[in-house]
Amino acid sequence: MNPLLGLRQTLRALFRRSRLDDELGEEMRFHVENQVQRNLEAGLSPEEAREEARRQFGGVDQIKEYCRDEWSFDWLVQFAKDIQFASRSLRKNPGFTLTVLLIIALCMAANVTIYSIVNRVLLRPLPFYDPERLVSVNNSYPKAGIERGGASVPHYIERKREITAFADTALIRVHAVTLNATEAPERIGAALVTPSFFHVLGVTTLGRTFTDDEALIGKNQVVLLSDEFWHEHFNGETSAIGGTLRLDNTPYTIIGVMPPRFRHFAYDAKLWMPLVFLDDERKGDNRHAYGGEMIARLRPGATLAEAQAQIDALNERSLKTDPMGEQVLSVGFHTMVRNLQADHVAESRPVLLLLQSCALFLLLIGTVNLANLFMVRASARTKEYSLRQMLGAGRAQLARMLIIEALMLSCTGGLLGIGLAAGALRSIPTLAAGLLPIDLTPRIDFALCLDALGMSAFLGLLLALPVIWLAVHRDQAVALTVQSRGGTTARSVHRLRHVLIVTQIALAFVLLSGAGLLGLSFTRVLEVQPGFQTENCLTGAVTLPLDQYQEPRQRLALIDRLNAVLRSLPGVSAAAISTSVPFSGRSNLIAWEIGGDTAASDLFINEGLFSDWISGDFFATLGVPLREGRRLSDDDVQLGRKVCVVDEEFAHRYWPQGSALGHRLVLPVNPQESERQYVTIVGVVGSVKQDDLADLRNHGAAYFPIAVPSEFPAPLQFMVTIRTRQAPEAAGAALRATVLHVDPSLPLYDVKSMAMRVNGSLSRRRVPLLLAGIFAAASLVLAAVGIYGVLAYTVAQRRREIGVRMALGAQPGQVLRQFLGLGLRLLAIGLPLGLIGAWWVGRAMAGLLFGIGPANPLVLGGTAAILAAVAVLACLLPARRAAGVAPNEALRAD
Numbered sequence: 001m002n003p004l005l006g007l008r009q010t011l012r013a014l015f016r017r018s019r020l021d022d023e024l025g026e027e028m029r030f031h032v033e034n035q036v037q038r039n040l041e042a043g044l045s046p047e048e049a050r051e052e053a054r055r056q057f058g059g060v061d062q063i064k065e066y067c068r069d070e071w072s073f074d075w076l077v078q079f080a081k082d083i084q085f086a087s088r089s090l091r092k093n094p095g096f097t098l099t100v101l102l103i104i105a106l107c108m109a110a111n112v113t114i115y116s117i118v119n120r121v122l123l124r125p126l127p128f129y130d131p132e133r134l135v136s137v138n139n140s141y142p143k144a145g146i147e148r149g150g151a152s153v154p155h156y157i158e159r160k161r162e163i164t165a166f167a168d169t170a171l172i173r174v175h176a177v178t179l180n181a182t183e184a185p186e187r188i189g190a191a192l193v194t195p196s197f198f199h200v201l202g203v204t205t206l207g208r209t210f211t212d213d214e215a216l217i218g219k220n221q222v223v224l225l226s227d228e229f230w231h232e233h234f235n236g237e238t239s240a241i242g243g244t245l246r247l248d249n250t251p252y253t254i255i256g257v258m259p260p261r262f263r264h265f266a267y268d269a270k271l272w273m274p275l276v277f278l279d280d281e282r283k284g285d286n287r288h289a290y291g292g293e294m295i296a297r298l299r300p301g302a303t304l305a306e307a308q309a310q311i312d313a314l315n316e317r318s319l320k321t322d323p324m325g326e327q328v329l330s331v332g333f334h335t336m337v338r339n340l341q342a343d344h345v346a347e348s349r350p351v352l353l354l355l356q357s358c359a360l361f362l363l364l365i366g367t368v369n370l371a372n373l374f375m376v377r378a379s380a381r382t383k384e385y386s387l388r389q390m391l392g393a394g395r396a397q398l399a400r401m402l403i404i405e406a407l408m409l410s411c412t413g414g415l416l417g418i419g420l421a422a423g424a425l426r427s428i429p430t431l432a433a434g435l436l437p438i439d440l441t442p443r444i445d446f447a448l449c450l451d452a453l454g455m456s457a458f459l460g461l462l463l464a465l466p467v468i469w470l471a472v473h474r475d476q477a478v479a480l481t482v483q484s485r486g487g488t489t490a491r492s493v494h495r496l497r498h499v500l501i502v503t504q505i506a507l508a509f510v511l512l513s514g515a516g517l518l519g520l521s522f523t524r525v526l527e528v529q530p531g532f533q534t535e536n537c538l539t540g541a542v543t544l545p546l547d548q549y550q551e552p553r554q555r556l557a558l559i560d561r562l563n564a565v566l567r568s569l570p571g572v573s574a575a576a577i578s579t580s581v582p583f584s585g586r587s588n589l590i591a592w593e594i595g596g597d598t599a600a601s602d603l604f605i606n607e608g609l610f611s612d613w614i615s616g617d618f619f620a621t622l623g624v625p626l627r628e629g630r631r632l633s634d635d636d637v638q639l640g641r642k643v644c645v646v647d648e649e650f651a652h653r654y655w656p657q658g659s660a661l662g663h664r665l666v667l668p669v670n671p672q673e674s675e676r677q678y679v680t681i682v683g684v685v686g687s688v689k690q691d692d693l694a695d696l697r698n699h700g701a702a703y704f705p706i707a708v709p710s711e712f713p714a715p716l717q718f719m720v721t722i723r724t725r726q727a728p729e730a731a732g733a734a735l736r737a738t739v740l741h742v743d744p745s746l747p748l749y750d751v752k753s754m755a756m757r758v759n760g761s762l763s764r765r766r767v768p769l770l771l772a773g774i775f776a777a778a779s780l781v782l783a784a785v786g787i788y789g790v791l792a793y794t795v796a797q798r799r800r801e802i803g804v805r806m807a808l809g810a811q812p813g814q815v816l817r818q819f820l821g822l823g824l825r826l827l828a829i830g831l832p833l834g835l836i837g838a839w840w841v842g843r844a845m846a847g848l849l850f851g852i853g854p855a856n857p858l859v860l861g862g863t864a865a866i867l868a869a870v871a872v873l874a875c876l877l878p879a880r881r882a883a884g885v886a887p888n889e890a891l892r893a894d
Contacts, residue, residue: 509834
């Protein structure tokens, strides 16, 4: 038979069997009638011709069966019958079916959602060419609290020239520019990159990239657009390439467009511009200034260890001539060469692994719960299984039926879970904003769907195994007596159910205690005082165009004018301008010296100081209290007085027995005593948290008048802060209008209240806590359902036995205590096992905790109490039902 024709007949036999039988009957009748006609022509009578034709043709029914066997696959037909039977069986038990589907869907949704993020961030290679050879190169000053400090321009130039393990290197610097294409200037994110950036990452653009000449002053007015910006402002038209874009009041030529969805980790850059090195930046005494993030591509055959050894050797040579050599060595200066992906996910890895562990624990708890439900249902169908075997069903056939039923449930639940996960992923960019180090597209790809369905199928097979064992490996005669009048389930089955309940209690304890530790840690963080008043305080950022404010005096004049206007705004009680505000991400950590009478007596501050340059009523605006001396005033700014204010943390560390007033600070940049500019401490204020409420590093802070000392001329970028008498958000429009009134070319951006800034810093702790709390609550519900379900089924199964006992004199209280005691015994076994697991998990997540230990008695005791209360409640309902059994009704029941 032709293979295609055979396949066609097979499919028709499977899906259109009745029509095919009709066609087969018609064809046989046709052949019989033809034979009859030939017999009539041979001279036979009609009766003889028909009888002879039937004899020659053979048995019609036998021929039909032969054709059916040729057309169909027996196993496929039997498989279809098994699916039909499993569907009918599940529809007859909607409560069981819906419960199982809900549990599988929730557990799979949690795991698919978290795993999709883990896969995208931790497991999947970077979307660049040959990502395994990409490395990051970062200077580190651990004793000064700088673990990942980027690289300076001199270091970048030296390493690009001398490190032979690198095929090429690039430097990236976060930037922002003012877009002057609209009536109101708009501040947008940009990235400054060396021309080698595109070659290092293997990026192909529409148009061209930067040339080496375009990284020089005067030739750098070229720009690459992000694909998003290109479509938003130019409708994706290629004619935009070669056009002009006005940025910071300067025309830039558009030379190309970046690939769609291109994003370099957390940089949300709309524009890409050449990074120009100024002459001052190239000087050797700026080796430890921030230049940008350095990345490199290893040469073929080169290793991380080889690159690290060459960097260490270069550092050793350069430190001998570095005027800052001794100081930076005292704070542990070294350079780290790391795999680019591993470096950027290092901070997110513990949180993501914690969430994935929580999701897996939830899946384990759900699996145990499902195993109990399947065992309960299998016990109720024991007689059915035995009857099917006695009527001729083989063990393989019975096992196949049970596996198909479990697979139908698990795969359907898995599909529902994938749908729920797809919906959950849409909220991830908002929920986890700032938590993830790279761009996350909220979608589930085909490979992830296959993985999820494969896991669902494996779960179904796992759940079918104990049911198959129960159905196949039991004596049929004994099984037929189970659940008969007075029969009970085998003791081994009871033990297995009890083991599953104990396991469920222990797993739920671990998950609940983990969530409790995160919750208590978050509470401890919230109890930390930031050191300033967050209420009614609004902040925003301003950047001055360099072409209009080249001279420091021009900047100071604008700052004075802006201060005066801000103070006169209705509803504003205080206003200030500063280079940064707490929790803005703009804090400057700078190493200073405590100045003595001579250079030899100077003491280098290893940890560094958070340094801020201020003007106006900065401390009054933020609500920072004065502890000693005086605050900085407008006169200090206008007269350029070399004074400063430090915080009490710094003052107490270096002058624990005396006063900090009158002592001096100096930047250790000029080796000659005559060239040093000393700044005198005139006041001490309260300590302020800069970026993290949970930061325990004792850096201290210093505040200087703007443009003092002269190494720090008046800034081009600064923060505006006002304290209002009403809700700060309501003053946002007036603040923007005021800044535009002072200078229409100045955009005000990053406008947030101080409460929003502090609240935003907690997202890295809030998101894991929220998800872990959801998983813990789900595990608690699953544990309660598991305990209740098993005990309720046990009561229903032993209803006749209970009736007999009560008819013979047993009291309801005795029956109540019996079943309640069973649940409490299981709880007493599960809680110690869970306590051991919780202690181990607490130690593993110690790095994520603040203010508490990994084995906090309050959390462990509270977890045990909650789990015990839920378990007792789950036990009490079936136990009361058992105590309320009427003997006469139980004895009459089947």
